[in-house]
Amino acid sequence: xxxxxxxxxxxxxxxxxxxxxxxxxxxxxxxxxxxxxxxxxxxxxxxxxxxxxxxxxxxxxxxxxxxxxxxxxxxxxxxxxxxxxxxxxxxxxxxxxxxxxxxxxxxxxxxxxxxxxxxxxxxxxxxxxxxxxxxxxxxxxxxxxxxxxxxxxxxxxxxxxxxxxxxxxxxxxxxxxxxxxxxxxxxxxxxxxxxxxxxxxxxxxxxxxxxxxxxxxxxxxxxxxxxxxxxxxxxxxxxxxxxxxxxxxxxxxxxxxxxxxxxxxxxxxxxxxxxxxxxxxxxxxxxxxxxxxxxxxxxxxxxxxxxxxxxxxxxxxxxxxxxxxxxxxxxxxxxxxxxxxxxxxxxxxxxxxxxxxxxxxxxxxxxxxxxxxxxxxxxxxxxxxxxxxxxxxxxxxxxxxxxxxxxxxxxxxxxxxxxxxxxxxxxxxxxxxxxxxxxxxxxxxxxxxxxxxxxxxxxxxxxxxxx
RNA sequence: GGGCCUAUGGGCUAGCUUGGUAUACUUGUGGCUUUGGGAGCCAUUGACCCCGGUUCAAAUCCGGGUAGGCCCA
Numbered sequence: 001x002x003x004x005x006x007x008x009x010x011x012x013x014x015x016x017x018x019x020x021x022x023x024x025x026x027x028x029x030x031x032x033x034x035x036x037x038x039x040x041x042x043x044x045x046x047x048x049x050x051x052x053x054x055x056x057x058x059x060x061x062x063x064x065x066x067x068x069x070x071x072x073x074x075x076x077x078x079x080x081x082x083x084x085x086x087x088x089x090x091x092x093x094x095x096x097x098x099x100x101x102x103x104x105x106x107x108x109x110x111x112x113x114x115x116x117x118x119x120x121x122x123x124x125x126x127x128x129x130x131x132x133x134x135x136x137x138x139x140x141x142x143x144x145x146x147x148x149x150x151x152x153x154x155x156x157x158x159x160x161x162x163x164x165x166x167x168x169x170x171x172x173x174x175x176x177x178x179x180x181x182x183x184x185x186x187x188x189x190x191x192x193x194x195x196x197x198x199x200x201x202x203x204x205x206x207x208x209x210x211x212x213x214x215x216x217x218x219x220x221x222x223x224x225x226x227x228x229x230x231x232x233x234x235x236x237x238x239x240x241x242x243x244x245x246x247x248x249x250x251x252x253x254x255x256x257x258x259x260x261x262x263x264x265x266x267x268x269x270x271x272x273x274x275x276x277x278x279x280x281x282x283x284x285x286x287x288x289x290x291x292x293x294x295x296x297x298x299x300x301x302x303x304x305x306x307x308x309x310x311x312x313x314x315x316x317x318x319x320x321x322x323x324x325x326x327x328x329x330x331x332x333x334x335x336x337x338x339x340x341x342x343x344x345x346x347x348x349x350x351x352x353x354x355x356x357x358x359x360x361x362x363x364x365x366x367x368x369x370x371x372x373x374x375x376x377x378x379x380x381x382x383x384x385x386x387x388x389x390x391x392x393x394x395x396x397x398x399x400x401x402x403x404x405x406x407x408x409x410x411x412x413x414x415x416x417x418x419x420x421x422x423x424x425x426x427x428x429x430x431x432x433x434x435x436x437x438x439x440x441x442x443x444x445x446x447x448x449x450x451x452x453x454x455x456x457x458x459x460x461x462x463x464x465x466x467x
Numbered sequence: 468g469g470g471c472c473u474a475u476g477g478g479c480u481a482g483c484u485u486g487g488u489a490u491a492c493u494u495g496u497g498g499c500u501u502u503g504g505g506a507g508c509c510a511u512u513g514a515c516c517c518c519g520g521u522u523c524a525a526a527u528c529c530g531g532g533u534a535g536g537c538c539c540a
Contacts, residue, residue, distance in 0.1 A: 013536090027533080029534070325504085327502090327503090327504035328506090329504090330504050331505055346503090355503080
């Protein structure tokens, strides 16, 4: 197993393979196979996302994968942003198609012509939908499992509103949902309004959701966009308001991808393997029976009983009753990052306890059988809290204020003054090689001067090298 | 966008310079044995990325393709 701090790239690929997350031997660049354990993780995340969107009155939908070229090309900025990286379907059987079809890189242009049919009156608004699907982008850069792929598993929510302010409220609700998801996965993040030259093609503004990886680079996990009427105008999505006037809807989208899996590997993993946050761990608990020849039956029966108690209590538990040495099982489940390991052996049964091992801290101890369920719940909650706190602390340490162009640290997220003009922004990026991630979505206390032109400013910018 | 490197059983790898029978470890399978941190023994399955060229002969040399990795913009 390679070392996380010294060689992040190699360590990352090592974990993906050894923890059984994905098989990158599929013979198309950037298209990997989700293997069972990796897909379990993705499913846990997806099902939590469904829970969140369902609870906030979004309806799940599922749109076709293919989009007619004419429909795709309606919004000028959007097509300009994507046309170099879309896949085309040009043939069906032996015939060339009259109209080429785009394999969706994202679903705006699939959905919006339908939204135009669905929405007629203000009574139809807000329209709040989401879908969890795969999208395709022909990445030319180096691909990497979960982080840069050509077939991307993601969720996208699309909403339509009567006016700017109502859409703005949706952005704020999205941010609240994000906070809950991040806590569940124990991932720190920043909310930065992207620069004009980096916003989503067609968006009025884009809020990037970034986290930082151990090599000092940031990873964009998702984004939230306010479209204003930029799409509703070309796609003619209008409604009749109370006064009988016809108006364009204001739209938002929100998306996060399988990069969440990449982020949790990078943020939480260590040199023993993955560490899964209890909130989305496919198995929160692994139960390992320890027996000798003479007590095998008794131990197995007690462990089986414990498994069913834990399952009834709602824990996701794996009872590892394979015919293998306990040590071998320990190594395997540590690699897979199961947050809590329980060992049940003759000594434990005698003492009416079960032994535990915490994956995050390495701490060992026992839980009294009489206190089993609440004891485990407390441990899992504490593991989650510790993981989140530790990750946030690390992210904080990776952020650094700078006020001059001298001695810029290469492996930090930089915070500095920026007047906000394009010229200074581009100059900063060109000089340093850093990418400006944007300015804080929530106002930050700041007083300084633009690092390029020296003008006073009360808004900082953040910049980093990106994955 | 530009450059460099690599491709051998499921995984990792030796052999390639100097062309001729492909190496070790691991995994898998069957058996015996064992189980509080990767056990041991015996038997056994399994590979030279694809297309073309040079040659009596290609894993090895040459060209192209595909896939993967790294570095720089």
